[in-house]
Amino acid sequence: MIQNIFSSLAAAIFRGMESGDDKAVWLMQALLHSVPVGKLVVLDLYAEVKPVWATSEQFYGVPYIWLVLGCQWKASSRILSFMILCLKWHFGRTELTSRTKTEMLLWHSQMLILIRFLLHLCCHYRETIATLITKVQGELFINKQAIPTHPHLWYSTSEVIRALQLFIASGDQLSESNTFSYDLVDLTRQALAKYANQLFVKVVEAYQLGDLHAVTHRSQKFLSLVEDLDTLLACHDGFLLGPWLESAKQLAQNDEQKKQFEWNARTQITMWFDNTEEEASLLRDYGNKYWSGLLRDYYGPRAAIYFKFLIQSLERSDGFRLRQWRREWVKLTNEWQNGSNIFPTKSAGDALNVSRRLYKKYLEEPDSHDF
Incomplete structure (x- = not known):
C-alpha cells in the first residue's frame, strides 16, 4: 500500500x-x-x-x-583541508588489504611531493603547516593503528593551539592578507569550540553533583564565550550569516517569495521542519554553521534556555523538566525561522587583535582556568 x-x-x-x-x-x-x-x-x-x-x-x-561526504572533515585551513581530505579519504575509510598497503606506500611518496610543493607555495605559513603535517604523517603513516574512525576526533587539540600560536606570532607581517585572516579566524574558532566542549562538560558535571553555584558560574562563562565567538566570526566576510540570508531573498520575485525563501534559508541551518511542539526534528543542526549572527541570535539563546532549566531544577530540588525544555527550545527555533531581522553582510573588527585577545583570555593558560 x-x-x-x-x-x-x-x-x-x-x-x-x-x-x-x-x-x-x-x-x-x-x-x-x-x-x-x-x-x-x-x-x-x-x-x-x-x-x-x-x-x-x-x-x-x-x-x-x-x-x-567530503564535508565530514573540516580542517582549520583551506590549504590544509585539501591535503587532509585526500589523506582521510584514501586511508581513513579504506580496509588495509595487501594491495591497499602497497598503494599507501605509493601515495605516501606522492603526498610528500605535494606537501613540499605547498610548503614552498605557502612560505609564510611554513612553520604552522609543518607542525600540523608532522602530526598527520605520524598518525596516518607511522602508526597505522592510530588511523581514526571518527573524523572530528582525529587531531590533537594541543597541536591546533600550537598552530594558532604560530599564526598569531606571524600576524603583524600577514594581517593584510585576506587568506591569512580567514585562516586565523577559522583556527581560533576551532580552538575555542573545543574549549567550549570542555566547559559544557563541566556544567553537566556540576549539575550531576548538585552544585548550583558552579552550574550558574559555568553557564554564564559558556554564554560569554558564545558572545566572544560571534565577535571573532564577525571579523571576516566568510563567517557571516547575513550573506546567506540576503542571497536567498535576492532570488525572490515578490514579497511572498522573499518571506518563503528567507524561511527556507533559516530552517536549513537550524531545525528542519518535521518537529512537533515537544519533539525536536531528528535533523536539527544538520546544516549548522559557525556564523556571526547565528551564534549570538540563535545558539546563545538556545543554550541559555537549557542552562535555565538546569538551574531551576537545582533550585527546586526536582528533576529536569524535559518536556518543558523541549517546548521552549522548539518554540525559540520556530520563532527564529519566521524572523526577518537583518544581519550584516560585511565584516567588522580586526581579526588579529580579536584572536590575540581571545587566545589570552581562554587558551594561553588553559590549566589555570577556574571552571
Whole structure:
C-alpha cells in the first residue's frame, strides 16, 4: 500500500517536471521505479561508508553516482583541508588489504611531493603547516593503528593551539592578507569550540553533583564565550550569516517569495521542519554553521534556555523538566525561522587583535582556568 502511494507520488512529480521541460532528468537520493528509465539519476550518498549500490544490484540498472561526504572533515585551513581530505579519504575509510598497503606506500611518496610543493607555495605559513603535517604523517603513516574512525576526533587539540600560536606570532607581517585572516579566524574558532566542549562538560558535571553555584558560574562563562565567538566570526566576510540570508531573498520575485525563501534559508541551518511542539526534528543542526549572527541570535539563546532549566531544577530540588525544555527550545527555533531581522553582510573588527585577545583570555593558560 505504502509502496503504491510513493510510486504514484513519484510518477505525478515527474509528470509535473516533464510538463515544464520535456528533457527533465530527476536527480535524487533514493530509488523510485515509477520514473522512466534514463530519466532518473540516483545519488548514493555517503557511499564510502554505507553504500546502497552493493545491496541493490547497483540500483537495478538505474544510473547512479557514487558520492563521498567530503564535508565530514573540516580542517582549520583551506590549504590544509585539501591535503587532509585526500589523506582521510584514501586511508581513513579504506580496509588495509595487501594491495591497499602497497598503494599507501605509493601515495605516501606522492603526498610528500605535494606537501613540499605547498610548503614552498605557502612560505609564510611554513612553520604552522609543518607542525600540523608532522602530526598527520605520524598518525596516518607511522602508526597505522592510530588511523581514526571518527573524523572530528582525529587531531590533537594541543597541536591546533600550537598552530594558532604560530599564526598569531606571524600576524603583524600577514594581517593584510585576506587568506591569512580567514585562516586565523577559522583556527581560533576551532580552538575555542573545543574549549567550549570542555566547559559544557563541566556544567553537566556540576549539575550531576548538585552544585548550583558552579552550574550558574559555568553557564554564564559558556554564554560569554558564545558572545566572544560571534565577535571573532564577525571579523571576516566568510563567517557571516547575513550573506546567506540576503542571497536567498535576492532570488525572490515578490514579497511572498522573499518571506518563503528567507524561511527556507533559516530552517536549513537550524531545525528542519518535521518537529512537533515537544519533539525536536531528528535533523536539527544538520546544516549548522559557525556564523556571526547565528551564534549570538540563535545558539546563545538556545543554550541559555537549557542552562535555565538546569538551574531551576537545582533550585527546586526536582528533576529536569524535559518536556518543558523541549517546548521552549522548539518554540525559540520556530520563532527564529519566521524572523526577518537583518544581519550584516560585511565584516567588522580586526581579526588579529580579536584572536590575540581571545587566545589570552581562554587558551594561553588553559590549566589555570577556574571552571
